[in-house]
Each structure stands twice: as structure tokens, then as C-alpha cells.
Amino acid sequence: MLKYILNRIALLIPTLVGITICAFAFVRLLPGDPILAMAGEHGVAPARYEELKEQFGYNLPIWQQYIRYVGEVATGDFGVAISSKRPVLEEFKTLFPATMELSFFALVFAMVLGIPAGIVAAVKRGSWFDQSLMGTALVGYSMPIFWWGLLLIIFFSGYLGWTPVSGRIGLQFFFKPITGFMTIDTLLYGKWDAFRSALSHLVLPAIVLGTIPLAVIARQTRSAMLEVLGEDYVRTARAKGLSPSRVIGMHALRNALIPVVTTIGLQVGTLLAGAILTETIFAWPGIGKWMVDSIFKRDYVVVQSGLLLIALIVMAVNLIVDLLYAVINPRIRAS
Amino acid sequence: MSQSTEITSMASGSPDRLTGLRTFWHYFSVNRGAVIGLFVFILLVLAALFAPLLAPYAPDVQDKTAFLRPPAWQAGGSTQYLLGTDPVGRDILSRLLYGARFSLLIGAVVVTLALTGGITLGLLAGYFRGWVDVAIMRVMDLILAFPSLLLALVLVTILGPGLFNAMLAIALVLQPHFARLVRAAVMAEKSREYVVAAKVAGAGHIRLMLATILPNCLAPLIVQATLSFSNAILEAAALGFLGLGAQPPTPEWGTMLASAREFILRAWWVVTFPGLAILITVLAINLIGDGLRDALDPKLRRS
Numbered sequence: 001m002l003k004y005i006l007n008r009i010a011l012l013i014p015t016l017v018g019i020t021i022c023a024f025a026f027v028r029l030l031p032g033d034p035i036l037a038m039a040g041e042h043g044v045a046p047a048r049y050e051e052l053k054e055q056f057g058y059n060l061p062i063w064q065q066y067i068r069y070v071g072e073v074a075t076g077d078f079g080v081a082i083s084s085k086r087p088v089l090e091e092f093k094t095l096f097p098a099t100m101e102l103s104f105f106a107l108v109f110a111m112v113l114g115i116p117a118g119i120v121a122a123v124k125r126g127s128w129f130d131q132s133l134m135g136t137a138l139v140g141y142s143m144p145i146f147w148w149g150l151l152l153i154i155f156f157s158g159y160l161g162w163t164p165v166s167g168r169i170g171l172q173f174f175f176k177p178i179t180g181f182m183t184i185d186t187l188l189y190g191k192w193d194a195f196r197s198a199l200s201h202l203v204l205p206a207i208v209l210g211t212i213p214l215a216v217i218a219r220q221t222r223s224a225m226l227e228v229l230g231e232d233y234v235r236t237a238r239a240k241g242l243s244p245s246r247v248i249g250m251h252a253l254r255n256a257l258i259p260v261v262t263t264i265g266l267q268v269g270t271l272l273a274g275a276i277l278t279e280t281i282f283a284w285p286g287i288g289k290w291m292v293d294s295i296f297k298r299d300y301v302v303v304q305s306g307l308l309l310i311a312l313i314v315m316a317v318n319l320i321v322d323l324l325y326a327v328i329n330p331r332i333r334a335s
Numbered sequence: 336m337s338q339s340t341e342i343t344s345m346a347s348g349s350p351d352r353l354t355g356l357r358t359f360w361h362y363f364s365v366n367r368g369a370v371i372g373l374f375v376f377i378l379l380v381l382a383a384l385f386a387p388l389l390a391p392y393a394p395d396v397q398d399k400t401a402f403l404r405p406p407a408w409q410a411g412g413s414t415q416y417l418l419g420t421d422p423v424g425r426d427i428l429s430r431l432l433y434g435a436r437f438s439l440l441i442g443a444v445v446v447t448l449a450l451t452g453g454i455t456l457g458l459l460a461g462y463f464r465g466w467v468d469v470a471i472m473r474v475m476d477l478i479l480a481f482p483s484l485l486l487a488l489v490l491v492t493i494l495g496p497g498l499f500n501a502m503l504a505i506a507l508v509l510q511p512h513f514a515r516l517v518r519a520a521v522m523a524e525k526s527r528e529y530v531v532a533a534k535v536a537g538a539g540h541i542r543l544m545l546a547t548i549l550p551n552c553l554a555p556l557i558v559q560a561t562l563s564f565s566n567a568i569l570e571a572a573a574l575g576f577l578g579l580g581a582q583p584p585t586p587e588w589g590t591m592l593a594s595a596r597e598f599i600l601r602a603w604w605v606v607t608f609p610g611l612a613i614l615i616t617v618l619a620i621n622l623i624g625d626g627l628r629d630a631l632d633p634k635l636r637r638s
Contacts, residue, residue: 018477029493135368138625142617144569146576147592147610150599154607158600165600273482277573291485292577295492307489311481 004326008319015315023308024069027300034058078305083297088305092287097180098168099286102278103271105202106210111264114214115257118221122229123248133218140215145274149208149281156204163200166283170197201282209278213267220263224256231255258329265321269314362630369626375619383435390429391417394586398424403602419604421595427604430586431612437587438568438616441502445567446560448506453513454556458544460514461521472518475511483508487570491579498581501574508570509563516559520552554631561624565617572613588613 027034035052036044044052053059057068072078078088121130157165164170168182173194178185182198228234229252237251238244275288283289287306294302364370382389404420405412412419418427460471478486490504491497524530525548533547574580575589583594588609595605 014473015476015480018473019480022477022481026489026493031493031495138368138621139614139618142565142569142614142621144572144576144589144610144613144617146573146589147606147613150592150596150606151610154599154603158603269482273484276482276484276488277576280577291488295488296578300492303489303492307481307485310485314482315480 001326005323008322012315012319019308019311019315020070020073021066022311023073023304024066026304026307030300073308078309079301081294081299081302083294083299083302088302091290091302092306092309094177094180095285095287095290097177098182098284099272099275099279099288101181101183102202102205102209102284102286103268103275105206106208106271106274107213107264107267109206109210110213110217110267114217115221115260118218118260119225119248119253119256121218121222122225125226130222134222137215137218140211141219143211143215145208145211146277146281148211149204149278152204152208153281163204164197168198168201168285169194170201173197205278205282205284208281209271209274212270212274213264216267216270217260217263221256221260224259225252228252228256258325261328262321262325265317265324268317268321272310272314359630363626366626366629368622369629372619372622372626375615376623379435379616379619380439382432383439386432386436390426390432392426392429394425394430394433395584396425396429398426400424403598403605405602406604409604418608419602421591421605422598422602427608430591431588431608434586434588434591434609434612435616437498437581437585438572438613441498441505441571442564442567442620444502445506445509445571446564448503449510449513449563449567450556450560452506452510454517454549456510457514457517458521458549461518462525462540462544462548464522468518471514475514478508478511484570484573487574488577488579491574496579496582498571498575498585498587501571501580502567505567505570505574509566512559512563513556516555517549517552520555521548524548524551557631558624558628561620561627565620565624568613568617568620 035049035056035058057065060068076089078092080086081088081091084091117133121133124130153165156163169186173186173191175185175189175191175194178188183195183202186192186195186198229248234247234252237247242251272288275286276292277288278284279286279289280292287310291303291306291310294300294306398416398420401416401420402424403422404416404424406419407414407417409419416426416428418431421427421430456471456475460468487501487504487508490507491500494500494503521544530543530547533543538547571580572587572589572592575587576593578593581587581590583590591609592606595602595609599606
């Protein structure tokens with residue numbers, strides 16, 4: 001197992017180098033001078049320009065610049081945001097929990113509905129439930145989620161007036177974050193009305209972000225379940241006279257869930273890409289909105305480091321999913 | 336669909352193209368959803384082709400007496416503007432019809448670019464293996480390491496906003512899927528007897544890659560191309576929605592949604608119809624994709 005883990009980590013090194021090259025190249029590929037691009041619309045005085053050139057090392061050969069950049073990133077120096085003058089890493093740390101919280105609830109929504117629906121569809125294969133579920137899943141899979149979010153706002157916020165239109169919590173509530181998760185922090189402070197406010201802000205964005213993963217998980221669970229139900233050991237279990245619920249729950253489900261775990265892991269990229277749109281629609285203060293805002297503010301230091309940090313997160317999550325997969329499926333370790 | 340004919344006829348060893356087409360249609364038409372999807376898609380193509388004839392107005396004509404007019408069936412609406420008007424008095428129906436042109440154009444251009452790039456790289460990697468393979472596939476892995484929309488956003492930031500740059504960015508992001516498919520298929524086919532026979536008969540590298548191996552890898556590629564077609568439409572609409580794709584006043588559906596956003600609580604129709612158009616188009620293409628998978632590739636056939 002240790003050998004597998006080390007091997008798997010070694011395979012990541014080229015990707016890691018590639019990701020840093022991409023982030024490094026980004027600022028240099030922008031049209032025009034990188035320092036002027038980073039300075040934004042205000043421009044920069046000639047003396048300051050030379051100073052910055054020195055400071056960022058743009059006078060060095062390109063490979064030395066890259067090594068310098070990797071050194072900075074490795075020591076946790078992701079630069080200072082132009083617009084807020086705060087270190088990028090600090091901004092990231094305050095915004096990332098918001099995206100985590102949103103993604104977590106989106107994934108819970110997708111799993112809680114998707115897995116049981118997929119199981120029932122597989123067991124009752126060909127029934128009207130199966131057919132309508134697969135139809136609905138295809139609609140969910142084809143959904144432009146930015147439009148879906150607007151529709152939900154029109155109906156639940158505009159027409160019914162049930163949920164707020166944007167933000168994470170009512171403006172009347174203000175407290176120092178502990179974990180950065182609104183739903184947890186409000187409980188830690190023991191403020192029930194604030195907790196309810198946080199939850200009501202969370203419902204619509206979580207549904208919107210969870211829609212595509214829900215469709216994917218339901219489809220994947222169904223097909224994994226169908227495959228397992230045709231296996232010999234399931235037939236044996238049936239022949240032994242076990243009750244259908246025991247066959248499905250004990251024998252089939254446990255094996256069917258293995259590929260589903262991978263599917264769920266692969267949704268992390270989908271979630272982070274979806275967060276860009278969802279957070280923009282609901283003015284959710286997370287890293288997706290941060291990236292889009294920074295692009296429009298031409299704060300390229302943030303875009304560069306955000307790109308790098310998000311890619312690192314996706315990579316780390318994929319690694320964890322792979323390792324988990326090896327834990328639950330011994331056949332993988334052998335190969 | 337003529338490509339699929341080749342596959343089936345090659346597989347059965349029969350030169351009769353019509354038989355192949357008939358076999359294909361037999362499997363495809365079993366899937367009712369796929370037939371509906373194909374029907375809707377044909378309607379969309381017709382709408383795009385004949386937009387100037389079908390649309391009651393030009394897409395950019397403003398009626399200064401009819402801002403945010405509701406659709407015909409709602410109080411305050413009239414049959415003059417069937418689906419209502421937008422905040423500057425343009426007919427939404429006309430804009431949607433012209434918008435079909437952009438969506439289909441986006442899908443076609445992106446898939447063509449991604450397919451060309453992916454086939455070339457996948458063939459090279461799978462055929463030559465060694466360092467060529469390693470170098471190409473590492474870059475493909477790298478592209479896939481980023482969430483697709485994020486990478487497209489960053490690329491458009493470098494290239495500058497606009498429809499063409501958005502299409503380029505999306506093609507680049509979707510391209511690794513094709514490269515991976517082609518590489519895997521080429522590696523599987525390369526040691527088959529018919530390839531060895533062709534090699535012995537003196538076929539060169541290019542001929543082996545393009546004429547001998549490639550036609551036998553087409554089935555999964557066609558399915559992937561369909562999925563990419565709908566993905567491209569979604570991503571381009573998302574970029575348009577974020578303000579980085581097609582620029583106003585282009586009647587691209589995502590861009591239409593972006594400019595309608597501030598009116599969502601006052602005028603539901605300016606938001607609802609463009610999004611519905613995107614959903615219907617993407618859904619129709621995905622339905623076709625499911626049917627193609629069933630008809631073309633028995634290995635991928637869904638249970």
C-alpha cells in the first residue's frame with residue numbers, strides 16, 4: 001500500500017510542474033507588459049516601473065524567473081492583491097470556506113437524492129420510475145446552471161418570497177468567523193436566528209450547484225447497480241433465499257458503490273467550475289466569484305494565484321479519491 | 336452518419352453502404368428519446384438557416400414604445416411580440432431565432448477544432464508511443480487538471496473577450512478527451528492483424544494512421560463529438576453570461592441572459608426564454624448522443 005501511495009504521488013510531479021508553469025506563464029502571456037498589466041488601469045510611474053521590474057525579477061532570464069516563482073510559491077508567498085493590497089493567500093483563506101461550505105451542501109444534496117434514486121431505478125429497471133428518473137437526470141445534466149439559478153430566484157425569492165436573493169447571511173448578523181462555515185459558526189455562537197438565516201441563504205445556491213452532480217450520481221449509481229445485480233454472487237445470494245432487501249443492501253450495494261465513490265470524487269472539478277457561475281449569480285463571497293471579479297478588475301496577481309491554488313486543490317482531492325479507491329478496492333493496489 | 340456507415344459495413348465486411356445505414360437506423364430508432372432529439376435538432380437547424388424568413392423582426396431593431404413588453408398570453412402583451420420584448424424593446428422571439436445560428440456555429444466550430452487537434456495528437460501519441468506519447472499525454476493531463484470553465488475563463492482573459500476567442504478556448508479545453516480516446520483506440524488497434532497486413536503490404540506511417548487505423552476508432556469519437564457539441568454550447572453560453580463570450584448586442588443566448596439579469600424580478604420572460612432555448616438545444620443533442628452510443632458502439636451500450 002505504501003508503495004502504491006508513493007508511486008501515485010510521484011506521478012503527480014509532472015502535473016505539479018505543469019501547473020506552476022501555467023500559472024507562471026499566465027501573467028507573461030497577457031497582452032502587453034506584465035508589470036503594466038498587473039498595475040491595472042492606474043498605470044505606474046517610470047521610476048516605480050523599474051523598481052517593480054527589479055522586485056518581480058523581470059530583468060532576469062526566463063528560467064531564473066520561473067525558479068524564483070516556484071521558490072516563492074513553495075514558501076507560501078502568492079503575492080499581494082493589487083485591488084485590496086492584502087496578501088492573496090490571506091484573501092483565499094477567508095473566501096475558501098464559503099466555497100467549501102457551498103460545495104459540501106451541494107454534494108450532500110446530490111448524494112442524498114442521487115444514490116437512493118439510482119438504486120431504485122436499477123432495481124425497478126424499465127418501470128415508469130426508472131424512465132422518468134433517467135429522463136429527469138438527462139435534463140439535469142443538460143442544464144445551464146446559471147439560468148437554473150435565475151429561475152429558482154424568480155420563483156422562490158421573487159414569487160414566493162421564501163429565500164433571500166444573495167449573500168451568505170442576513171446583514172444584521174455580524175460575528176468573527178471561527179471555522180468560516182456560517183452554518184457551524186452560528187451554532188457555535190448559539191445564535192439560532194442567525195443559523196436559520198445562513199441556512200436560508202444556502203438552500204438555493206446548493207441546489208443549483210448540486211444539480212449536475214445529482215444527475216451524474218443518479219445515472220452512475222443506476223448503471224453500477226445494474227452491473228452488480230447481474231453478477232454471480234448476487235444470484236447466489238438470491239438462490240440462498242435471502243430477502244430482496246438484504247441482497248440489495250448487503251451484497252449488491254456495497255460493490256456498486258465503489259465506482260460511485262470515484263464519480264463523486266470526480267465531481268470536485270465540476271463543483272469548482274460550477275461555483276464560478278453559482279457564486280456570481282447569488283453574490284456568494286467564495287473563490288469562484290473572487291476569480292471572476294478579479295478578471296474584471298484586472299487584478300492578475302489574484303487570477304494567477306487563484307488558478308494555481310484551485311488546480312492544487314483539484315489535484316489533492318483527486319489524489320485522496322484515488323487512495324480511498326485503493327483502500328476499498330484491493331485489486332487496484334496490485335496493478 | 337456516413338461515417339457510421341463505414342464502420343458497420345467494414346465490421347461486417349460488406350461493401351454495401353445502405354445496409355450499414357439501415358442497421359444504424361434500426362438501433363438508433365429503438366431509442367425514442369434519440370429520435371425526438373434528432374427531430375428537435377433538425378428544427379433548430381432549420382430555424383438557424385431560415386432565421387431571416389421566420390423572425391418577425393431583425394434581431395437588433397428596437398421599438399422605443401415597447402420596452403419589456405410581456406409575452407402575448409400575459410396581460411399587457413400582444414401578438415405583435417409573441418414572446419415579449421427585452422429592456423431596450425427588441426423582439427425576444429426574433430433574437431432567439433437568430434441566436435440559434437450562434438449556438439450551432441459554436442458547437443460546430445468547437446467540435447471541428449477539438450476533433451482535429453485531438454485526432455492528430457492522439458494518433459501521434461498512440462502510434463509512435465515513447466517520448467512523443469509521454470510529452471503529448473502529460474500536456475493533456477495538465478489541461479484536464481483544471482476545472483474546464485476556469486481554464487476557459489483564464490484563456491479568454493489572455494486572448495481577450497469575444498465569441499471567436501471563447502470558441503478557441505473551449506476547443507482547447509475539450510480537446511484532451513478526443514486525444515485520450517484516439518490514443519487508446521489506436522493502441523488497441525495497432526497490433527491487430529489487418530494493421531500488420533497493411534504494414535507488410537508497404538503502407539507508410541501516414542497511410543497506416545489515417546486510412547487503416549483511424550476509421551476503426553470512429554465510433555467512440557462520434558459519441559464524444561456529440562457530447563462535446565452540447566458541452567461547447569453550454570460553456571460558450573456560460574462565458575457569454577459572465578460577459579467574456581459573445582459581446583452585446585450579439586443575440587447569443589448566454590449573452591442575452593447576462594443583459595437580462597437585472598430584470599429578473601420584474602420581467603420573468605427576458606430571463607426564461609433564452610435559458611430555455613439553451614436547455615432544449617443541449618438536451619436534444621445529449622439525447623442524440625445517447626442514441627448514437629446505443630447504435631454505434633455495442634461496448635458502450637447502456638444496459
